[in-house]
Amino acid sequence: MKYLSEYRDPVLARSLVERILATATRPRVLMEVCGGQTHTIVRQGLQELLKDAVDMIHGPGCPVCVTPLEQIDRALHLAARPEVIFTSFGDMLRVPGSDCDLLQVRARGGEVRVVYSPLDALDLARRNPDREVVFFAVGFETTAPANAMAVWRARELGVSNFSVLVSHVTVPPAIRAILDAPDNRVEAFLAAGHVCTVMGWKEYEPLAAEYGVPIVVTGFEPVDILEGIYMAVRQLEDGRAEVENQYARSVRRAGNEPAQELVGKVFRLVDRAWRGIGAIPASGLGLREEFGAFDAEKKFDLHGIRTAESSECMAGDVLRGRIKPFECPAFGTVCTPERPLGAPMVSSEGACAAYYNYARYEAEPAGGPA
Amino acid sequence: MTDPTGASVDGQSESVSRLASVGLTCPAPTGDTDRVLLGHGSGGKLSATLLKSRFLPRFGNEVLERLGDAAVVGIASGEIAVSTDSFVVSPLEFPGGNIGHLAVHGTVNDLAMMGAHPQYLSAGFILEEGLRFEVLDRVLDAMAQAAREAGVLVVTGDTKVVERGKADGMFINTTGIGSLDPEFRPGPQRARAGDAVIVSGPIGRHGVAIMAAREDLRFEVEVRSDTACLAPLVRLLREACGPAVHALRDPTRGGMASALNEIAAASSVGVTLDEGALPIPEAVRAACEMLGLDPLYVANEGILVAIVAPEAADDAVQAMRQTPTGASAARIGTVTAERPGLVLLRTGLGAARVVDMLPGDQLPRIC
Numbered sequence: 001m002k003y004l005s006e007y008r009d010p011v012l013a014r015s016l017v018e019r020i021l022a023t024a025t026r027p028r029v030l031m032e033v034c035g036g037q038t039h040t041i042v043r044q045g046l047q048e049l050l051k052d053a054v055d056m057i058h059g060p061g062c063p064v065c066v067t068p069l070e071q072i073d074r075a076l077h078l079a080a081r082p083e084v085i086f087t088s089f090g091d092m093l094r095v096p097g098s099d100c101d102l103l104q105v106r107a108r109g110g111e112v113r114v115v116y117s118p119l120d121a122l123d124l125a126r127r128n129p130d131r132e133v134v135f136f137a138v139g140f141e142t143t144a145p146a147n148a149m150a151v152w153r154a155r156e157l158g159v160s161n162f163s164v165l166v167s168h169v170t171v172p173p174a175i176r177a178i179l180d181a182p183d184n185r186v187e188a189f190l191a192a193g194h195v196c197t198v199m200g201w202k203e204y205e206p207l208a209a210e211y212g213v214p215i216v217v218t219g220f221e222p223v224d225i226l227e228g229i230y231m232a233v234r235q236l237e238d239g240r241a242e243v244e245n246q247y248a249r250s251v252r253r254a255g256n257e258p259a260q261e262l263v264g265k266v267f268r269l270v271d272r273a274w275r276g277i278g279a280i281p282a283s284g285l286g287l288r289e290e291f292g293a294f295d296a297e298k299k300f301d302l303h304g305i306r307t308a309e310s311s312e313c314m315a316g317d318v319l320r321g322r323i324k325p326f327e328c329p330a331f332g333t334v335c336t337p338e339r340p341l342g343a344p345m346v347s348s349e350g351a352c353a354a355y356y357n358y359a360r361y362e363a364e365p366a367g368g369p370a
Numbered sequence: 371m372t373d374p375t376g377a378s379v380d381g382q383s384e385s386v387s388r389l390a391s392v393g394l395t396c397p398a399p400t401g402d403t404d405r406v407l408l409g410h411g412s413g414g415k416l417s418a419t420l421l422k423s424r425f426l427p428r429f430g431n432e433v434l435e436r437l438g439d440a441a442v443v444g445i446a447s448g449e450i451a452v453s454t455d456s457f458v459v460s461p462l463e464f465p466g467g468n469i470g471h472l473a474v475h476g477t478v479n480d481l482a483m484m485g486a487h488p489q490y491l492s493a494g495f496i497l498e499e500g501l502r503f504e505v506l507d508r509v510l511d512a513m514a515q516a517a518r519e520a521g522v523l524v525v526t527g528d529t530k531v532v533e534r535g536k537a538d539g540m541f542i543n544t545t546g547i548g549s550l551d552p553e554f555r556p557g558p559q560r561a562r563a564g565d566a567v568i569v570s571g572p573i574g575r576h577g578v579a580i581m582a583a584r585e586d587l588r589f590e591v592e593v594r595s596d597t598a599c600l601a602p603l604v605r606l607l608r609e610a611c612g613p614a615v616h617a618l619r620d621p622t623r624g625g626m627a628s629a630l631n632e633i634a635a636a637s638s639v640g641v642t643l644d645e646g647a648l649p650i651p652e653a654v655r656a657a658c659e660m661l662g663l664d665p666l667y668v669a670n671e672g673i674l675v676a677i678v679a680p681e682a683a684d685d686a687v688q689a690m691r692q693t694p695t696g697a698s699a700a701r702i703g704t705v706t707a708e709r710p711g712l713v714l715l716r717t718g719l720g721a722a723r724v725v726d727m728l729p730g731d732q733l734p735r736i737c
Contacts, residue, residue, distance in 0.1 A: 004659065010718035017719075045721020090662075116585070222719060337726075348662070358723035 007221030016226035017049045024053035024233050029185045031178065031321060033171060034140075034192030035062030035349025036220045042354040044222045054229055057185070057321035058354075060174050060277060061192055063139040064091045064347035065319060068273040069307045071138075071167040072097040077305055078134050078165060078296060079110040085128060087121040088136040090114045091347045096340055098308045118150035118164070125154070125162035134296045137164040142194045144168050144285055145259035148266035151287065151294045165296040166286055169272055171195050172203050173283035178320065179211045186321065188232040190218040190225065193247035198263075200255025204243045212241045219247040266291055275343060276316030315342035318351050325352040332356060406501040411531030420529065424507065428514040429493075429524040441525035443490050446549045451486035453477055454545040460538045462505060464583040466575070466595030467671075469542060470512030475597050475671055476622065477546040478520045482601040483618040483674065485556050485608070486548030488520060493527040493544050498537040509540065520599040522546065554608050556677075560616040561637035563707035566683035568676045570603055570696045571596065573626055574654040577668030581661060591653040598672030598695045606696070607676060610689035614682035620674050624728055625667040629675055630713045631727045638710040643703035643725065645717050666715075667728050677705060 006012075032038060038058040041047060047056055060066050076097045079086035086102070093102040093114065106112040111131075115121050118135050125133035137147040147164060154162045171192060178184060191204055196217045204215045214235035218228030228246040235242060245251055263285070272284025287295045296302075313335065314328040325331050325344070335341040337353055344350035348357075409416040426435065433441050457473045474491065481488040493513065497506070517524055575596040582593060600620060607615050617637070621629035634641050650665045658665050672695060678686045683701055690696030713725040 008718065010720075013719050043723055044717050044719055045723055046719070048721045049719060357726050 004221065007219070007223040009223060013222050013226055016223065016230055020050060020226065020230050020233055021053045023230065023237055025237060027053060027055055028233055028236055029055045029057060029187045030190065030229060030232055031057045031059045031186040031188075032190040032218070032225070033059040033061040033175065034190075034195070034220075035065065035347065035351075036194070037190060037192070037218065037225055038062070038351050039349050039354050040220055040222060040225055042351075042358045045359070046222065046225060047359075050229070054233065056229075058318070058351040059178070059189075059321065060274060060319040061140065061171065061195075062344065062347050062349040062351070063143070063169065064095055065315065065343040065350045066169060066274040066277065067092070067095070067138050067167045067343070068275045069098065069309055070273070070305070071165065073305045073307050074297070074302045075136050075165055076100060076102065076105055077302060078300060079105045079112050080108070081110075081132075081300070083132050085111045085113060085124060085131050085133045086136070087113050087115045087118075087124060087133060089116075089138070091349075092136055092138060094340065094346045095343050096310075096346070098306065118147045119153070122150045122154055122157075122159060122162055125159050126157070129161060131161065132299075133162050135162070135164045137166045137168060139168060140192065140195050141168075141170055141199045141263070142192075142197070144263045144267065145198060145256070148262045151266050151291055152262065154294055155291065160293070163294045163296040163299045164287070166267075167272075168267065168285035169274065170269075170283055170285065171199075172207060173280050174274070174277075175204075175207055175215075177277070177280050177283075179207070179213065181320065183322070186213070188214040188216070188236055190228045190232065191215050191243075193217060193219040193224070193250060196245075196247065196251045196255065198256050198259050200253050201243050201245060201251065202253060202255075208241050208243050214241050215243045217243070217245045217247050217251050219250065274319075276313075276319045278316075310341040313342035315344050315352070318344055325355040328352075404503055406497045406499060406503070406506065406531055408499050408531050408533065410497070411529060417529065424503070424510060425527065425529070428510045429517070429527070431523045431525070433490075433523060433525040434527070441490070441492075443523075443525055443547070445489065445547070448552065449550045451481050451484045451548045451550055452545065453480040453484075453548075454543065455480060456541060456543040458538065458541050459580065461580075461583050462509065462539045464595055465579050465592050467597040468509050468512050469540065470509035471516050471595075471597045472671060473542040473544045474513050474516035474520060474522070475599050477544040478516075478522060479600045479620045479671075479674070481546045481548035482599075482604040483556070483620055484548070484550070485554045485604070485615075485618070486550050488522050488546055488548040488601055490525045490547045491517060491522050491544050492546075493524050493542065495527070495529045496537050496541040496543075497529065497531045498539050499531055499534045501539050505539065509542075513542075516599060520601055554612065554615070556615050556618045558617050558619065558633045558636035561633050561639050561641075561677040561705050562616060562679070563639055563705055564680050565616055565677045565705040566680055566686070566701050567630070567641060567643065567703035567705065568678055568683065568686055568690070568699060569626070569649065569673060569702050570600070570676070570690050570699045571673040572649045572651045572654070572698055573621075573670060573673065574650060574658065574665035574668040576622075576671040577625065577663075578654050578657045580669070581663075582657065587657070587660075589653060589657055591656075593651070593653045593657060596670055596672035600672065600674050600695065602693055603674060603690055603696050606689040606692055607678075607686055610685045611678060611682040614679040615676060615686070616679065617677035618674055621670050623669050625665070625669055626675065627664075627666040627713065627725045628727050630725070631711075633675075633677060634713055635711050637705075640706040640709040640711070641703055641713045642706055642722075643713065643715045645715050647700060647702045649698050649700050649702075666725055 121135040267285035270286035344352035619629040690699035
């Protein structure tokens with residue numbers, strides 16, 4: 001497959017592994033920001049290959065994982081309303097809310113549909129004028145342009161039965177929050193290639209300079225990630241702290257300017273709570289006032305929903321890179337993909353699910369699975 | 371665009387013809403309707419007409435034509451294998467086949483995986499009011515053809531009709547009976563460390579074909595369902611390897627990953643797969659990339675995975691390659707004593723990862 005198979009080439013990947021091992025003079029602590037990268041790292045067993053040179057800490061870049069419980073509970077409430085067709089990307093359906101998930105709401109009679117694009121949700125609204133179609137707009141800067149486009153189009157077309165439940169978050173404030181933490185160990189970052197395809201990397205330059213950390217914009221295939229790690233390790237060994245671009249086939253410094261412009265027209269920066277991490281100032285996107293008619297939180301009464309996070313779940317420590325998923329006592333015992341306590345066990349991009357699915361045997365005592 | 375019953379969903383003509391067909395303008399049931407009416411399930415004249423005009427001519431055989439309350443069949447002495455399966459696929463028709471092919475292949479293949487020789491089938495139909503006869507006819511044609519090819523007789527059946535909206539066009543249940551040979555009894559609990567893991571053909575085609583049809587995705591290269599009868603393949607395996615065939619599984623729902631996990635658990639062995647050896651068609655790979663799916667979890671309807679004693683592995687591959695369904699048979703892994711119950715995949719980079727059972731539906735990824 002063009003643009004795919006060459007980035008999975010085992011020979012190239014192995015030569016990069018050897019270069020990383022030869023370059024690192026001591027073990028380096030790196031964080032990959034994006035859940036898609038976590039998925040590749042764990043799925044391909046890259047950690048196992050690099051364990052003498054690099055400790056990869058898995059960052060908070062899984063949109064499903066960091067969507068706050070309050071928003072999940074609001075989604076569950078909306079999906080249960082008889083007049084609502086609730087639409088979402090597939091991953092969100094199994095994220096546990098305070099007492100159930102969207103799949104259970106569907107089983108109890110709520111109309112919940114998986115869509116591949118917010119524009120499909122808008123189409124659904126046009127085809128069902130007697131229903132209220134709500135789209136769960138989650139994700140980083142990557143999904144924001146399409147979601148902005150759906151709202152923009154809804155206004156253009158005068159579709160009044162379409163609204164979005166917004167829980168967008170942005171990457172740079174999260175990186176800053178990680179670096180500001182007193183117990184931070186991260187020496188360099190792999191920035192998320194698809195976020196930077198939209199946003200470019202200008203906003204990462206002040207971070208690299210201010211904190212003295214290398215940041216490498218990196219793709220998602222094994223060869224991409226290994227090359228990104230190699231570039232970051234080389235910077236650390238050279239004593240440099242720059243923003244470099246490994247994912248040059250997709251990312252330019254300025255990013256996708258028309259997309260940024262549209263996002264800016266529809267959304268504004270807001271404070272946002274990150275599940276497991278807490279509130280981070282100016283780290284999210286919310287709808288601008290003039291699009292209030294498409295804001296599900298304004299359209300429906302969502303007050304008085306009680307939320308309760310599982311007391312056993314250590315997702316916050318996992319998302320901040322303080323522990324590996326298997327160090328949580330609930331991992332693989334009371335918390336599994338079948339019965340997740342926290343969101344990172346749900347999404348294929350969540351660190352807990354990635355470990356559970358692909359690397360469980362490493363964490364188990366000799367002699368086989370528990 | 372058509373709805374599950376195969377009816378046109380656009381415009382007035384549909385609602386007008388539907389009014390006519392449900393008999394609001396005429397109290398007497400009409401004989402010349404183009405679609406299924408509630409009356410076809412009444413047990414009265416319409417039911418008899420449906421049976422005589424559509425079902426019997428296609429499945430006709432001595433046993434069925436007696437139309438007794440139960441079929442009376444002969445079977446060789448000893449044990450028999452019985453298997454039942456229900457088919458609820460949507461859409462009813464898809465590239466490579468329809469629900470009728472699945473209804474025969476699914477049950478016949480389950481029997482074959484036990485080493486049984488499939489002989490008889492029952493067929494129960496739940497039809498949705500408004501289902502077009504042209505669709506029903508195509509499904510029945512497919513069933514009749516699949517049954518003929520598999521060498522099984524449809525010996526008893528049942529038809530019910532439910533109100534519009536209560537079924538996705540039609541559901542089918544089939545139950546199959548097969549005779550067993552005491553000398554050839556593969557079973558999921560019989561895998562042994564050292565055995566070869568062999569797959570009979572390309573992985574992931576049925577699931578991708580269905581997803582593409584359901585979501586109306588148009589890929590440059592159309593992926594067709596692999597639905598096929600596996601009994602001939604099993605016959606060849608049996609002739610070539612006999613009792614060296616330890617376990618057989620058709621990796622349908624849940625895909626290869628689930629089939630191998632079931633064998634690993636039942637036999638208390640580990641399974642190690644070689645990523646590079648997996649026969650995944652390029653079009654399946656591309657579609658899975660787009661949809662965020664893993665081909666190992668995608669359903670198949672026309673391949674089997676065989677666990678074979680190491681010394682018989684090459685013979686098994688050669689035997690399967692004699693038929694079109696087994697033309698690309700390949701060894702994809704090995705049964706191990708280590709890590710019982712776990713399926714591991716060796717990646718191209720030399721690392722390993724766990725291939726687990728699916729917790730629920732395989733949901734598309736977000737980005």
